[in-house]
Amino acid sequence: MRTDRKTRWGLRLVALLYLALLLLIPVGVVLYRTFEPGIGAVWDSVTTPAAVHAFQLTLTATVITVPLVTVFGVLLALVLARGRFPGKPLLEAVVDLPFAISPVVVGIALIFVYGRTGWFGQDLADAGIQVIFSLPGIVIATVFVCLPFVAREVTPVLREVGDEQEQAAATLGASGWQTFWRITLPAIRWGVAYGVVLSTARAVGEFGAVSVVSGKIAGETETLTLLVEKRFNNFDLAGAYAASALLALIALVTLMAMTLIKPRREEA
Amino acid sequence: MSASGLTLPRPFRRGRASRAPVAGGAGGLGLGISVLWLSLIVLLPLAAVVAKSLDGGLDTFWHAVSNRQSVAALRFTMEVSVVVAIVNAVMGTLVAWVLVRDEFPGKRVVNALIDLPFALPTIVAGIVLLALYGHDSPVGIDIAFTQTAVAVALLFVTLPFVIRSVQPVLIELDKEMEEASASLGAGSFTTFRRIILPNLTPAILSGAALAFARAVGEFGSVVLISGNKPFDTQVAPVFVYKQIESDNPIGAAAVSVILLLLSLIVLIGIRYFERWGSRHED
Numbered sequence: 001m002r003t004d005r006k007t008r009w010g011l012r013l014v015a016l017l018y019l020a021l022l023l024l025i026p027v028g029v030v031l032y033r034t035f036e037p038g039i040g041a042v043w044d045s046v047t048t049p050a051a052v053h054a055f056q057l058t059l060t061a062t063v064i065t066v067p068l069v070t071v072f073g074v075l076l077a078l079v080l081a082r083g084r085f086p087g088k089p090l091l092e093a094v095v096d097l098p099f100a101i102s103p104v105v106v107g108i109a110l111i112f113v114y115g116r117t118g119w120f121g122q123d124l125a126d127a128g129i130q131v132i133f134s135l136p137g138i139v140i141a142t143v144f145v146c147l148p149f150v151a152r153e154v155t156p157v158l159r160e161v162g163d164e165q166e167q168a169a170a171t172l173g174a175s176g177w178q179t180f181w182r183i184t185l186p187a188i189r190w191g192v193a194y195g196v197v198l199s200t201a202r203a204v205g206e207f208g209a210v211s212v213v214s215g216k217i218a219g220e221t222e223t224l225t226l227l228v229e230k231r232f233n234n235f236d237l238a239g240a241y242a243a244s245a246l247l248a249l250i251a252l253v254t255l256m257a258m259t260l261i262k263p264r265r266e267e268a
Numbered sequence: 269m270s271a272s273g274l275t276l277p278r279p280f281r282r283g284r285a286s287r288a289p290v291a292g293g294a295g296g297l298g299l300g301i302s303v304l305w306l307s308l309i310v311l312l313p314l315a316a317v318v319a320k321s322l323d324g325g326l327d328t329f330w331h332a333v334s335n336r337q338s339v340a341a342l343r344f345t346m347e348v349s350v351v352v353a354i355v356n357a358v359m360g361t362l363v364a365w366v367l368v369r370d371e372f373p374g375k376r377v378v379n380a381l382i383d384l385p386f387a388l389p390t391i392v393a394g395i396v397l398l399a400l401y402g403h404d405s406p407v408g409i410d411i412a413f414t415q416t417a418v419a420v421a422l423l424f425v426t427l428p429f430v431i432r433s434v435q436p437v438l439i440e441l442d443k444e445m446e447e448a449s450a451s452l453g454a455g456s457f458t459t460f461r462r463i464i465l466p467n468l469t470p471a472i473l474s475g476a477a478l479a480f481a482r483a484v485g486e487f488g489s490v491v492l493i494s495g496n497k498p499f500d501t502q503v504a505p506v507f508v509y510k511q512i513e514s515d516n517p518i519g520a521a522a523v524s525v526i527l528l529l530l531s532l533i534v535l536i537g538i539r540y541f542e543r544w545g546s547r548h549e550d
Contacts, residue, residue, distance in 0.1 A: 007456065008370060015366040016378070018359050022424055023384060026400040033399055072305050079302045093535060094306045097314075099478075100531035102485030104505040105524040108512050109313030112320045112521065119316055144309055176295070198386070205389030208487035208505065212512065225391045225488070232395060232492060241399075244392045251387035258387070259380045 027248070034241040045242035053219050054227040055246075060135065061210075061223065062203040065142040069199050073150025074192060078184075080151065081158035098147045106144050107212025110137060133215035138223065141209035146202050150195030157191035157265070158184075190265040197261060201254040205247065314528065321521035332522035340499045341507035342526060348415065348503070349483035352422040357476040360430025361468065367431070368438040385427045390488025393424050398493055413495025418503060421489040426479035433475035434468055437545075441467055470545030474538045481534040485527060 034042060045051065080092055098106070112118050114131035124131060131137045165187070169179040185192075207225040214221040216230070224247060231240035321329050332338065367379050385393065397420060399405075402412040411417045441464065449459040487505040494501040496510070504527055511520035 004456070011362060012366050012370050012372060015359075015363045018363065019378065019381070022420070022427065023381065026396045026424075027384070027388075029406060030396045030399045072302070075298055076302050076305075079299050083299060085299060089539075091302070091306070093539070094310055096535055097310055097531070100481040100485070100535050101314075102487060102505045102508070102524075102527050102531075104487045104509050105317065105485070105527055106313070108508065108517070108520050108524060109317045111512070112316035112517070113313050140309070144313070147306075147309060201387045205387075205392070207389060207391045208509075211487075212509065225389050228389075228391050228395065229492070240395060244395050247389050247392050251384065251389070251392075254387040255380060255383055258383055 030241055030244060031248070034238075034245040037238060041238065042242045042245065045239050046246050050219055050222065051224075051227060051243060054222050054224045054243075057135070057138070057222065058204055058224040061138050061142050062200060064139050065146055065203045066196060066199050068143055069146045070150050070192065070196055073147070073195060073199075074154055074188070076151035077154035077158055077188075080155045082163060095148050095151050098145055103141075103145060103206065103208025104212060106141060106209040110141055110144075110209075110213050114140070132213055133217065133221060135221070137213040138210050138221065141213045142203045142206050145206055145209055146199040149198040149202065150192060153195035153198070153265075154188050154191045157188045161187045190261055194258070194261045194265050197254055197257045201251065204250055317521050317524050317528065320517060321525045323521075324518050328518055329522050329525075332519040333526055337498050337502075338504075338507065338519070338523050341502045341504045342523065344415070344418075344500075344502065345484055345504040346530075348419050348422060349480050351419055352426055352483045353476040353480040355419075355423060356426055356430045356479045357472050360427075360475060360479075361434055361472055364431045364434035364438055368435055382428050382431050385425050390425060390486070391492070393489040394421060394492040397421055397424060397489070402493070412493060413497060413501060415501055417493045418490050418501055421493050422483040422486055425486055425489050426482050429479040429482065430472060430475035433471045433478070437468055437471045438464075470541050474541035474545065477534050477538045477541065481531055481538075484530055484534075 046055075076095060080088070080095070111132055113120060114124060114137060115121050116125065116132070118132075129136070131140065165183050166179050169183050174182070205225060206223075207229070210223055211226055211229070214223065214226065216222055216226050218230070222230070224243060228240050228243045228247065231237075231243060321332070333342075363382070367375065367382075388396075397417070398412060400407070401409050401417065401420065403410055411420070445463050446459055449463050450456075454462065485505055486503070487509065490503055491506055491509075494503060494506065496502050496506050498507075502510075504523055508520045508523050508527070511517075511523070
């Protein structure tokens with residue numbers, strides 16, 4: 001469509017203004033406010049014992065969650081892209097469910113299963129295992145919300161590359177594992193990488209589900225995002241901004257990884 | 269539209285029957301493990317919510333979802349999410365257009381920044397918006413604890429959906445059709461309305477539906493900026509959270525079931541739009 005100069009400039013202006021007001025200026029203001037008191041104050045604020053513990057907890061939950069959702073995500077993608085079985089649309093819909101469900105609903109659902117009065121509450125208590133208000137609950141909640149990313153990124157890649165090479169490998173006598181490691185995985189690696197980046201960002205940033213199941217116990221079950229909320233509610237604005245800036249930094253790294261991986265993923 | 273010769277070059281058609289064994293590379297065992305994984309992580313907890321909501325019988329369930337505060341929260345959630353979906357449909361298409369068809373310095377950076385709301389934790393999104401549009405706004409715009417603020421927060425977190433779903437379709441769109449339309453004397457607005465928009469509609473709708481679903485369930489970015497005023501700025505997820513905090517699990521579960529139903533309807537809708545979109549491609 002040939003647009004005249006005036007229309008093109010008008011559209012560009014509206015689009016950039018919208019993005020600036022909604023995205024860039026607010027993020028810029030927070031970064032400015034964060035570093036206004038100087039980088040030393042920010043450093044002190046993100047290295048208090050509570051902040052360090054929150055950072056470690058977030059990291060632990062992420063490090064457990066991401067490999068789990070990656071392995072099962074690739075498996076789900078293989079089943080969805082290559083399998084032929086009745087009920088496949090239903091399976092696909094269940095994989096998508098965590099995208100559409102409120103994180104708060106995820107949190108209370110886990111309480112109804114693993115909480116003190118939940119379905120498995122008594123059995124878990126008898127076995128001396130605490131899920132809710134402790135690390136396992138945080139991990140299960142994070143796994144729930146991160147579940148679709150790898151599967152959703154890898155499924156279309158598997159469909160695009162087809163299965164001719166896999167068939168050839170099998171004909172030449174390769175076992176299922178050999179075919180997977182030497183043929184399938186190299187073909188889908190950028191799709192997997194993209195899914196891992198998205199899962200990591202979501203795991204680090206998860207708030208709603210974790211805030212329900214964690215109990216927000218300071219120094220114990222307080223993740224980085226929960227610390228931001230607590231500091232904000234306690235009128236510790238500078239502290240909230242500093243912790244936010246740390247999370248924003250992680251988001252920025254994520255964004256760069258996404259930008260680098262995206263074109264490679266599309267080449268595949 | 270498919271009759272008008274819009275055929276996109278696609279190296280591989282979707283859904284071509286393969287000669288793979290029944291469960292493909294993963295085998296029957298893979299299928300079994302997948303079903304078990306999904307049941308344990310996703311279906312079991314959701315079943316627990318439904319079961320909990322019916323703990324006190326249908327009467328209790330109905331009472332929990334039909335009391336004034338739940339209705340007000342659900343209603344405001346629905347209304348603000350519809351508004352957010354519509355604004356996204358319009359602005360998202362416009363931004364996608366500018367990013368695909370326009371050229372200006374810094375375009376690549378702007379394009380990369382579109383994904384920022386996906387990467388930024390939602391609670392940080394809330395803090396960020398409060399810094400500019402809250403009580404100590406440097407520009408004097410204080411919309412904290414208003415319905416407008418909730419809408420702005422939701423627009424922030426749902427920004428990428430329509431843009432990212434329209435962009436690829438716009439890139440692949442055949443320019444010859446537009447040139448033909450222009451050479452037959454159609455103005456640029458007519459070409460947009462008659463040629464481009466119909467081709468983009470499935471992508472716009474599925475992006476807007478995703479934005480709607482996300483808006484309905486959103487918690488982190490609105491929990492601070494909404495002020496959680498019942499009958500005013502209280503959204504359903506925050507209402508559910510308050511119910512579980514004040515030890516009313518059945519009330520929380522009942523409203524959650526309504527939210528779950530909404531999610532299911534939207535997912536089915538998106539599937540329909542996607543199928544419609546791929547029909548367009550053939």
